[in-house]
Amino acid sequence: MPVRFIHTSDIHLGKTYRSLGGDAERYQDFFTTFAAIIADAVKEKVDFVLIGGDLFHTGQILPKTFAKTIEILQPLKHAGIPCLAVEGNHDWIHRRDSVSWMEALSQLGYISLLRPSRTGEGGYIFEPFDQEQGAGGHIEVKGVNIYGLGYIGSQAGYHVPRICDAIVTKRNILLFHVGVWTYSPVEIGNIKPEEALPLSECFDYVALGHGHKPYVVSTPDGRPYAFNPGSPDCVNFGEERYDKGYYLVSLESEGRALHEFRRTSPRPMLVVTANLDGAGNSGEALERFRSQMAEKLSGCREERAPLVEVRLAGKVGFHPFELSRDRLRSALCEICDPLHLEIKNHLSQVSGGGGEDKVKKSLAEIERDVLGELIGANSQYQGRVEELTRLSLSLRDLVLKGDVEGEELLSLLDSGGEPCA
Structure with missing residues (x-):
């Protein structure tokens, strides 16, 4: 008989914006989205639910985040629908002597956290899931064998043959x-x-999980076999371009997977650019900003206040610092009252000299150059100046943004400076 299940991933429960206003509403957004998916699973009477990692935004979460997660998963447990999950890079904790929140959920019976063990030679062993211990790498549900493997980093491709060598079952x-x-x-x-x-x-x-954009991977002969639903809510700016949802899947007896992408309703996220090129002073630039934002955000007053990122671009005749964030925020709120606003200032200053306009470096360029010189002054960092400069600035931006925990900063260090999704 066909087996039906829901496949979701990258929920990021616990994410919010700190000390910027609207943090409580944004925190709730991710729970609201997740609750709707679980409600659909119960309504559809699926055989199980799959969570492909990053259930939580950080490895160390608040107790209230754990309590709200249990509350959402309770109807699934009450309906007898197994919830099978793996850890993502955001769920993972560096101190393996501590019990993670994912492990705690598994031990309490709200999810089955799948994690294989390893052989001395580096192979994989997917031991049967032990319900009492809440641990194991493989579980069977209605004749279908589900194996779980969380985040293993950039060397994952080398592990694929070892994964395949450990599989002896069908379906x-x-x-x-x-x-x-x-x-x-x-x-x-x-x-x-x-x-x-x-x-x-x-x-x-x-x-699959990890990337927040949905996609399907097919074999050379056109058979779909790998599916990533993306994140069901907008986690970061840039994701407003992606469809948001999850898969309802029917796995036929012959192995064919019929997948339906069901869209969710995330909070509106908008990224707009204000072109202030040629503005001679901050007052002129502010008026241009108001005019452009009134045109681009005219329809943004919706039931749910949007998340807005504004990018300032152009060469101007004044120091970019004169156009303060408070002035820009005040002007924008007259047009659209966002739940959260981020302003990226990419303005550069133009000054006259020798009859020819000269473009001064932008603030970002100056910061990068100074930091690069400081790092390059240490002989042990030779050959890695660009990499370490990028890493330092990424860490600075994340700390100033204020929505990351220490675990996520450590994952950034592990990744060599590229933010993880």
Whole structure:
């Protein structure tokens, strides 16, 4: 008989904006979206639910986040619908002597956290899931074998043959927090399409996570075998371009997966550019800003206040600092009252000299140059100046933004300076 399930990933429960206003509403957004998915699972009477990693935004969450998660998962448990999950890079904790929140959920019976063990030679062992211990790498539900493997980093492609060598059953699903190059918008934690292809011979359905954009990977003969639903809510600016939702899947007896993408209703997210090129003073620039924002955000007064990122661009005749964030925020709120506003100032200053306009470096360029000189002055960093400069600025931006925990900053260090999705 066909088996029906919901596949979701990258929920990011616990994410919010700190000390910027609207933090409580934004915090609730992700729970509201997740609750709607679970409600659909109960309504559809699916056989199980798959979570492909990053259930939480950080490895160390608030107790109230854990309590709200249990509240949402309770109807699933009451209906007897198994919830099978793996850890993503955001769920993972560096101190392996501590019990993670994902492990706690598994031990309490709200999810089945799938995690394989390893052989001395580096192979994989997917031991049967122990309900009492809340641990194991493989579980069978109605004749379908579900294997789980969380985030294993940028070397995941080398592990694919070892994963396949460990599989001896038929009618299999792999839950794997990894992206596939050319499909995934994430810069790290991906495998090449040719590295992923052997998975199609062992698994009828590879349930992916990690990248927040939905996509489907097919074999050379056109058979879809790997599916990434993306994140059901907009986690970061830039995701407003992606469809948001999850998959309702029917796995036929012969192994064919019929997938339906069901859209969610995330809070509106808008990214707009204000072109202030040629403005001679801050007053003129502010008027241009008001005019352009009135045109571009005229329809943004919706039931749910939007999340807005404004990018300032152009060469201007005054120091960019004169156009303060408070003045810009005040002008924007007259047009559109966003729940959260981020302003990216890419303005550069033009000054006259020798009959010819000269463009001064922007603030971002000056910061990068000074930091690069400081790092390059240390001989042990030779050859890595650009990499370490980018890493330092990324850490600075994340700390100033204020919506990350120490675990996420550590994951950035592990990744070499590229933010993880």
